[in-house]
Every structure is written in C-alpha cells, then in structure tokens.
Amino acid sequence: MGTLSAAETWGAAETWGAAGLFTAVAFVAAGVLGAVQPGTGVPTEVVQLTQFGPALGVGAVALHRWRRTRELLRGGGARELRRVLAVLGSAVLIVALTVLGYGWATGGVGFTPQGALHHPFALIAVAQLVGACGEEIGWRCFLQPLLRTRLGAVASSVVVGVVWGAWHVPVFAQAPAYAAGFFLATVAMSVVLGLALDGTGGRYRLLLAGGFHTLVNLGLLLFMDEESGAVLPMACFGLSCLLVTLVRPARRHTPTPKQARAEAPAEAPAPRSAPAPTTLRET
8 A cells, every 4th residue: 555655754753743734834825815816806606716725735745855745645556446436426425415404404405507607517617626636635645644654544534524624714603503514524524535545546546535525515516505604504414424424335444554564473583494414423
C-alpha cells in the first residue's frame, strides 16, 4: 500500500507538524479567497473560491517537504471497479436518502429546474468538480493519508471529518442543531471516503473523492435548500450520511505502518552449520 511505503519518510513530529501547517494555511487561505471573491466576478453558484484553500495548504507543506509530499499524494496503486461503485454509489445514496427523508417529513420535495439556475447546468457541474478537487486534494489526498500513517483508517477519517467540518466557518453562525447536522455529515462522509479510498492514490483517488463531493453538492443544489439555514434539511442530510456509513459493507482491516511493523513476524535465526571435523576420528 502506498501509504505504508511513504510512511517511512514521515516521523511523528513531521506528521503532526505537516498536518498543523496544512490546516492553518487551508483555513486562512479559504478566508482570504472568500473575501476577495465578490471582487473577482466569479459567481458562488458556479464555484466558491474558498474550495481552493486546502490545495494551497498542500502547496505550503510541499514548499518544505516537496519529495515527501509528492510521495504521499502518489499513494498506492490499487484501482478496482468496486471502489468506484462504492464511492460514487454512496454519494447517490446519500442524496436519495436525504431527499426521501425530507419529503417524508414535509410531505413533498421541490426540484430546481435548470431554467431556474442563473448559469448553465453543464458549466456548474464542471466548475463544481474543479472546486471539489481543489478541496479533496487537501482532505482526502493529503491529510487523510498523512494521518493514516499514524492512525487507523476510521480514526484518521474521523479526524479529517472534524477538521473538514470546522473549516466551514460560516456553519458556526447557524443554529446549534444545524451545525450538529453538518458536522455529522462531514464526519460520516469522511469515514465513507476514508475507508473506500484506503490504499489508493494519485489522480484516481482525487477524481473519486472529487466525484463523490460533486455528486453530493449537485444533488443538494437541485433538490434541497440546506444552505438556507433551515435545520430540517441539514438534519436529514446528516442522518442520511450516518446511515450510509453504518450500512456500508465491512472492510478488511489494514494496519497502520506502525502496527504493521509491530505485527511483522520476527525473522527466523539462520541455521547453525555443524562444526568442521578436527580429527580423523570425527570423520
């Protein structure tokens, strides 16, 4: 697995130091990009510039640890159809459960037709994918495998989900129930992605994570109004993410590099050769 091989180049202090630097830059850069977006003329319905904050965080770490960062991003080479189905299928299922749950609670669900959007849907979809990849190169392609060198797959995914949720600073201005639903969603989705993408790397990992992110964003854009601050849509979203996380198939345990080294069997001692005869009688 690529994470295991790259782990040997990251010490404990370097791991947490790189994680801290990445997180700080991702937060600050997102705030700056959000502040300057109104002056750029780029509509937020198409793409939010804040999404490129995590990519700048990866760049900041790469300035100090280019070779090691490149190895981490390269990751493993596992590419299987079941991973594609697991990742993209989970995104579709999350949106479907959210819509069904909200419709059951309210008696109906609205749909935003393409004509009601201010920009062509194809443009929005492509821009959403670009923006999602700007985020995911930080969350799932860098921070997740970085923490995976020290933590298990679930633990590292939960940590990334918490950081990912906290990175959406405007959420703190909403009602506590809204924020709780959002954090539940980010942690649950992070676990789904962390487990499904464990052992992968490179553009394959980025496109799968970005595709998942894009499908969820587009689904919510067309069917929900969770960004309005209403608690019910966000609660349905969070619970749907949790449900998909709980019902996903069990995965084979993959140890962390530290655990792998500890669990490796000790080398058998080399057989001792019989001493050479010293007298004719011993021959």
